[in-house]
Amino acid sequence: MRNEAERKQALDQIRENIARSGHHVYLVSGGQTPRFAYTIGVTESIGVELVLAGAAFYFSEEAIQIVNDIAAQLKTQPDREAFEVSGRGSFTLRKVHSSWARDLMSGTFDYYGNRDIPAFQIVPDKARWTIDVPDMGVLWNATTEPVWRWLHEPWTYPVPTDSTAATNLPALRGDRITELVRWEENEWEAFAGTGPDVPKDDVRVVPLGTPLAVDETLVPAVHLAKGEGLWRDPNPKSEWQSWRKRDDATGA
Secondary structure (H helix, E strand, O other), X not given: OOOHHHHHHHHHHHHHHHHHHOOEEEEEOOOOOOOEEEEEOOHHHHXXXXXXXXXXXXXXXXXXXXXXHHHHHHHHOOOOOEEEXXXXXXXXXXXXXXXXXXXXXXXXXHHOOOOOOOEEEEEEOHHHOOOOOOOOOOOOOOOOOHHHHHHOOOOOOOOOOOOEEEEEHHHHOOOOOOEEEEEEOOEEEEEOOOHHHOOHHHEEEEEOHHHHHHOHHHHHHHHOOOOEXXXXXXXXXXXXXXXXOOOOOOOO
């Protein structure tokens, strides 16, 4: 927990950003839960805040750009519901249910003394949707939004809570993951398709819990030793086969 000096420094930074640009953006990442970004200060001009949850299609700096751009557009047109962000696609707004707001926008509530602050979720278009984009317009539910279950449930896998998976966009859109490799104590690869053939532009790093929550057939990944892997065919009936990193060029 932050000490008082750290909290004061953070609040001063927020105030400075609000005074300079009209709002502050918090980016939260790491751990079991997908990355999310939210605003503090937009409520002072139009009475609402914004949150972009998940959206692994975008890198972190892009997520911040999207939130900033939409906040600026909304301030000039408060009744607007659809937005274009140059180079990032189109977005819509969805009213956030209070069961999500308190967990994903805790800094906003802290800054405003736990006032009830209305919020809108920034929702990417279908072409840029990924499995970590929740429907925050309804009551939080671990069954319908399994990727976000660790907001309220303990981490149960026998691997570090900060475990990550390098994956690709087809996998993040729901395609069957066919390769799993554990490279480090808390680092995996989980690709739909053949790893060496995955374009670099398609690779994203997400919490390991993201693919695990969506597809329970991936759970064997947590029992791999470093350097071990599994592969299977795209056919839904195919079974995992073992793969092991070769110790030398001869494969001995």
